[in-house]
Amino acid sequence: MFDIKAIRENPEAFDKGWKKRGIEPQSAELLALDEKWRAKQTELQEAQSRRNEASKAIGMAKSKGEDADDLIREVAELKQQMPALEEEIRDLEEELNGRLLRLDNIPADDVPLGDGEEDNLEVRKWGDLPSFDFEPKQHFEIGEELGQMDFERAARMSGSRFVVLRGDLARLERALAAFMLDMHTGEFGYEEVSPPALVRDQALFGTSQLPKFEEDMFKTDTGHYLISTSEIPLTNMVREDIVEEESLPLRFTALTPCFRSEAGSAGKDTRGMIRLHQFQKVEMVSVTTPEQSWDELERMTSIAEEVLKRLKLPYRVLTLCTGDMGFAARKTYDLEVWLPGQDTYREISSCSNTGDFQARRMNTRCRPKGEKKTRFVHTLNGSGLAVGRTLVAVLENYQQADGSVVVPPVLRPYMRGQEVIKKS
Incomplete structure (x- = not known):
């Protein structure tokens, strides 16, 4: 605001x-x-x-x-x-x-002009694209043939855009989340938080999902909303606070379920795990002074990249143009991971600096040591990463001709040493 x-x-x-x-x-x-x-x-x-x-x-x-x-x-x-x-x-x-x-945030001066995703600017690429001596399959084909990814059973109980993971794939999803959280907290100074998945409308106004994007949310008959991202509760951790500047930056991370109605996405990604109503995500949120925020955006993006590097998943980084950038952002980097089964890059993380846009809505300020005057903080958020989409990328990049999937070495300690996932 x-x-x-x-x-x-x-x-x-x-x-x-x-x-x-x-x-x-x-x-x-x-x-x-x-x-x-x-x-x-x-x-x-x-x-x-x-x-x-x-x-x-x-x-x-x-x-x-x-x-x-x-x-x-x-x-x-x-x-x-x-x-x-x-x-x-x-x-x-x-x-x-x-x-x-309802007015969008003002873009930073270096954000490229454009109307849509075709005008996004590629910043860098990392990793060699995998080569196969067979036709690579899409993740849902791999998961279903393993007998551990079930959309039909999920549809019987919940309808479309839900999935049931079983056995090794359920364990792999948990391993990915634990690996990400351990990295963020153990190496990069994020504080792990276990926040509510239900919030009131004032929290959504604070992070700008309301009033403009209410149709994307699931609302309960108690007036609560299911969170679409843990950015919402993590950023609201400092709602209406005055934070001493010497304590900044504050860095929070959380693994939560996320719920999205996917309004307007009819016909898009109807098969598989790319676009679900419920999914797991590890989120990163930073609260900084105005002087720190641009360096913090680069740092946050590099941490999301580090997850992909350690998993050895090829990816590229894009600066989103003005026409594709989110409502609250001043600047956004998208990370897109390579999916061999689709023969394309797909988004797996967005890292954004919102400046003081959310802070004004939440009335969150900071105060230099020894001074009475306050000013608004800057807030940033980024996926670190979307766990389901990371699982998709692992399945497609580590698939083998016999239908099995190699477990990335960095995840094996979380998988009791298991090296390969085979058909149940």
Whole structure:
């Protein structure tokens, strides 16, 4: 959410930023609404002041035995006018804040311009693409032939876009998550958190899933929402806090189930584990000072890359263009892993710097040591990694001609030393 005062001070900069995202100039309409809101506030303050003056004058007139009927009528009229003014002010404020809540964040200066994913900029590639002396299969073919990936049974109990993993594949999914968490916490200073998977709407407003993306969420009849990513509870760990700057950066990581309605994805990835309603993800969240945040984005991205390097999975890094970048982000790197069965790269992680966009919505600030003045923190988030998609990549890159799958060496300690997954 943006500060209307900042838009008042530099409307051209905001319009320029929104234009990069393909959004029409907004500042003129916002400032007109802001001016109307402030005018009504002034009108209310003047009415309150006049009411107080007239009330005092009534008391003085009565003490002197003078006629106070005109003053009494004036006070009565003011008392009738003020509730209507207060309601107008509330309506205008609600309209203004509603407009501000739905406006995309301003892209960083170095984000490439573009309309969609075809305009994303490739930054680097890592790893040699595997070669096979047989036609590589897609992950769902491998998993089903192993007898350990079952979409049919999942559909019987839950419908489409769910999966049941069994035996070694269930263990492999757990091994991947444990490996990621151990790396993030043991080597890179992240604090492991076990957060709620149900949150209230205020948490979703804070991280900007609401109000714009409510259709992507699952909502319960208690008013809670199932989290679509643990970015939501992890970032809200500092909601309404004032953090001492010497304690920054704060770094959190969590393994949670994630739930997405996949609204608008009909016909996309209908087979397999790429696009499910429920999946596991290891998330990274950082809370920093404004000066630290760009270095933190590079660091976070490199950590997500390190997971893929240790698994020896080929990947590439993209800088997302303005037309493909998420609503809250100022800059995003996507990591795409190579899937031989699909003969293409597919997204496995997004790492974003949101600047103070989420912090303003959560009212999260930091304070330099020994000072009273505060400022908004910067928040970052990144997948480290999406566990299901990493499982997909392992199956496709480590498949063998006989249908078995080699367990990546780094995961074998988590698999009781098992080297190969074979048909049940």
